[in-house]
Amino acid sequence: MLFCEDFESLxxxxxxxxxxxxxTENGTLTVEPHPGGHRAGRHLRVRTEGNGKAFLAVTDxxxxxxxxxxRVRLRVAAFPTAPDWAHWTMVEATGRGPGYIRPLGGQYVPSAGKNLWGVGSDGGPTGDWTAWRESAPARAGIWQCVEWRMDASDNRIEVWFDGEPQPDLTVDTRNHGGAGVDFVFPEFDTVKFGWQLYQGDPSPSGYDVRMxxxxxxxxxxGCER
Structure with missing residues (x-):
């Protein structure tokens, strides 16, 4: 195991x-008991205002x-409904070399009238894109177990929700949301868990995420343990 945290000892x-x-910026991270008796123990509460951010960062x-x-278990109280195309990130991987790889994030898509999960990247030769899919709507108010795999052999990212594969969200070197550029991993050294919204004056004005x-x-x- 490279890293694990269940917050029970904190x-x-x-x-x-x-x-x-x-x-963090305009955001907080707190350790709290699970609400409503959903499960025993403690979890991480991520709270941001506006287009703030709050991340737990695993470095080195x-x-x-x-x-x-x-893997992460998560619950989002509400996703943005404004502005159009509001883009958010929940897991980000970075390292030596260009690009911010986001295996877990999404966007409010006005043409679909909902938030959709997507895999994306910003910066460097990979470009700026979010490969959201209408087959993967983001659901608020429920706990989900989300897994992903980063495979450097083909710069491939695969995603699972509650143990079920989401093949429409898979991206790799040539198959992604950008046009005319390859998708390339940096040499990873940091993974962040939390929430960031990139547009100002969103609706709702604050975001509450539990992990x-x-x-x-x-x-x-896996999700069994």
Whole structure:
């Protein structure tokens, strides 16, 4: 295992640990009991205002072959409904080399009238795009187990929701939302879990995300443990 955090050993209140860092702007990270008796134990609450950000950052990673698996259990209270094309990120992987790889994020798509999951990247030769899919609507108010795989052999990202593969969200070197450029991984050393919205004056004006059972590994972790 490259990293795991279930928040059980952390005291309630402002989140902090020697095993990870925080990256916030107009946002907070707190450790809280699970609400409404959904499950026992504690989780991470991510709260932002406007187009703020709040991330738990796992640094100094060195995944073998620049490839790894990830997992997070999450619940989003509400996704943006304005402005049109509002773009948000929940997991971001960066490292030496250009680009911010976002295996878990999405966008409010006005033509569909809903938020859709997508895989995207910003910066460098990879360009700026979000490969959202109408077959993958984002659902608010429920807990989901989300997994992803980063495979450097073909710069491939694959996604699973509650153990079910989402092949429409798969991207690789040549098959992605950008046109005329290759999708290229940096040499990963950091993975961030949390929330960031990139457009100002959104609706709703604040965002509440809950996360638990964060994991990064060289093999699939799964949702059973």
């Amino acid at each position: 005291p309630p209140g402002e989140a902090g640990s020697p095993h990870w860092e925080t990256d 990673l060195a995944p073998p072959g620049n490839s790894f698996w990830g 638990d059972d964060l994991a990064l590994g060289t093999e699939r972790v």
